[in-house]
Amino acid sequence: MDAYGSYDALGLAALVKSGEVTPLELVEEAISRIEALNPSLNAVIYRNFDDARRRATEELPAGPFQGVPYMIKELATMWEGVPQTNSSRYFKGFVAPADSEISARLKRAGVIHVGNTNAPEFGWALTTEPEMYGRTNNPWAEGISPGGSSGGSAAAVAARILPIAEASDAAGSIRGPASQCGLVGLKPSRGRSTLAPGQADFFYGAAHFLCVSRTVRDTAAFLDVTSGELPGDPYNTPPPARPWLEETQVQPGRLRIGFTVADPHGRPVHPEVATAVRNTAKLLESLGQHVEEHDMTIDADAAWKTYNRITAVQTAMVYDSVAPFIGHTVTPEEVSPTIFAIIERGRSLTGVEHSTDVEQQRLFSRAIASDIAAYDVFLAPTLTQPPRPFGFWDMSEPDIDAYNAKWTDAVYLYLFNISGQPAMSLPMHWSADGLPIGVQIVGRPTDEATLIRVAAQLEAAQPWIDRLPPICAGV
Numbered sequence: 001m002d003a004y005g006s007y008d009a010l011g012l013a014a015l016v017k018s019g020e021v022t023p024l025e026l027v028e029e030a031i032s033r034i035e036a037l038n039p040s041l042n043a044v045i046y047r048n049f050d051d052a053r054r055r056a057t058e059e060l061p062a063g064p065f066q067g068v069p070y071m072i073k074e075l076a077t078m079w080e081g082v083p084q085t086n087s088s089r090y091f092k093g094f095v096a097p098a099d100s101e102i103s104a105r106l107k108r109a110g111v112i113h114v115g116n117t118n119a120p121e122f123g124w125a126l127t128t129e130p131e132m133y134g135r136t137n138n139p140w141a142e143g144i145s146p147g148g149s150s151g152g153s154a155a156a157v158a159a160r161i162l163p164i165a166e167a168s169d170a171a172g173s174i175r176g177p178a179s180q181c182g183l184v185g186l187k188p189s190r191g192r193s194t195l196a197p198g199q200a201d202f203f204y205g206a207a208h209f210l211c212v213s214r215t216v217r218d219t220a221a222f223l224d225v226t227s228g229e230l231p232g233d234p235y236n237t238p239p240p241a242r243p244w245l246e247e248t249q250v251q252p253g254r255l256r257i258g259f260t261v262a263d264p265h266g267r268p269v270h271p272e273v274a275t276a277v278r279n280t281a282k283l284l285e286s287l288g289q290h291v292e293e294h295d296m297t298i299d300a301d302a303a304w305k306t307y308n309r310i311t312a313v314q315t316a317m318v319y320d321s322v323a324p325f326i327g328h329t330v331t332p333e334e335v336s337p338t339i340f341a342i343i344e345r346g347r348s349l350t351g352v353e354h355s356t357d358v359e360q361q362r363l364f365s366r367a368i369a370s371d372i373a374a375y376d377v378f379l380a381p382t383l384t385q386p387p388r389p390f391g392f393w394d395m396s397e398p399d400i401d402a403y404n405a406k407w408t409d410a411v412y413l414y415l416f417n418i419s420g421q422p423a424m425s426l427p428m429h430w431s432a433d434g435l436p437i438g439v440q441i442v443g444r445p446t447d448e449a450t451l452i453r454v455a456a457q458l459e460a461a462q463p464w465i466d467r468l469p470p471i472c473a474g475v
Helices: 009-018 023-041 049-057 101-109 151-158 175-181 216-226 271-286 300-321 337-348 351-371 400-419 448-461
Strands: 044-047 069-073 112-117 164-169 184-187 208-213 256-259 290-293 377-381 423-430 436-443
Touching: 009 023, 009 216, 023 044, 023 049, 023 069, 023 112, 044 151, 049 112, 069 151, 101 216, 112 151, 151 164, 151 175, 151 208, 164 175, 164 184, 175 184, 175 208, 175 400, 175 423, 175 436, 184 216, 184 448, 208 216, 216 448, 256 271, 271 290, 271 377, 271 423, 271 436, 271 448, 300 337, 300 351, 300 400, 337 400, 351 400, 377 448, 400 436, 423 448, 436 448
Parallel strands: 069 112, 069 164, 256 290, 256 377
Antiparallel strands: 044 112, 164 208, 184 208, 184 423, 377 436, 423 436
16 A cells, blocks of 8 residues: 555545455555564554454444554553553553453444554653663654653654554643654543543543544544543533534634743743744734734642642552552562652652642642633643653653653643643644644633634644655655
8 A cells, every 4th residue: 555654544444435445454554564664663562463454354333443553552541452561560461351431432433453552651751761662763853752651652653654543641641742743632621531441530630542643633533432421420521512523624713812932930942942833823813813922920830749749649549559450569670760759759648738739730720721711722832842862851760859840841731731621732843953843722621623623724724744754765
């Protein structure tokens, strides 16, 4: 299939539905590309080839992604019978006993699971270089991180191994890798999708599962397939007025759009990042939008410290809760120094301290959303710096405060995990040395629809799907 890499997921599914290709042909092409590119990328750390070939010859549901090769991220998601190590030696050998609800929905949509993608240990890095599996390389440049924690998925999609892959986001882990690999990455609204059956809530609505893709329409269709809470889930979000895929064909109308190129605390924003945001603001203005500059005044550092205490408690909870299944409590030898420090921090906090932090985070949520409430859409850097070289985030660091202090690049990522607003990174700029730089659009609470309309408008005005990273040459 010479043109395989030029299609998005919906495009490949359309070929299957029309009979132009078979699911098995798509699976074989994905496998061929994994075998050709993964030795350089190290994006795929588990191969599910035999099962994928078997499933491709069976009758598949006639869903929107019928026959499309797909990979899950090596973190949290359960796909029955598939390893789920969270890139942690402690979980080595653990196999998912059942499907996550989102996995079951994706199976009904027709995807074919061909493997798992690399991720940092327990997701706690904006890079993908876990000790357990080694580093994933960015398809755009040698020695540059693809981001994290969905770096394996982002690298695989950017390299055209497959058109779409799972990503998850608790502090920017969908949007950061999307930015660093030139992809579309949407963090949905708080509560938009269920975490069933294994969990009811995680990080108090700040953790999300979705995808990285190369087109807005693929992301919209993926959201249609996976969204929707179950009865009794802790958050209720209004259902969409129409499918999000349909929103890609709806003009956004004239909107009030705010933008910023400043860090809330005056730290430097890289000139290429500022240029990316300003150029996108100018493009939106040329498309008829009302655009004005607005710098946020949130105490982002205080919000981040509160969030880190909350996530430490819940990380400790996860490791302690799985101990009966693993057979013993986690030891320092089974996790990185950073992860063990997070666990120890979580165990040290009292119930009263944790309750105080949860209330404080909810106050920060209100403050963040209120700061930009005047705007239908807010435009900001995805990351305040271009893609970092390997080694910048080092999970051998036992000083958790020192480690967390290095997340300043992600200030406009974690703020919107805390506020619960939908936020999407779009590949709007490439640096002078050829590295992708994403620009983030943020919506009002629960308003993915407007974000998708604006994203589709930008995609039509400045298409990005045909930009190929160097690793794709000859593939």
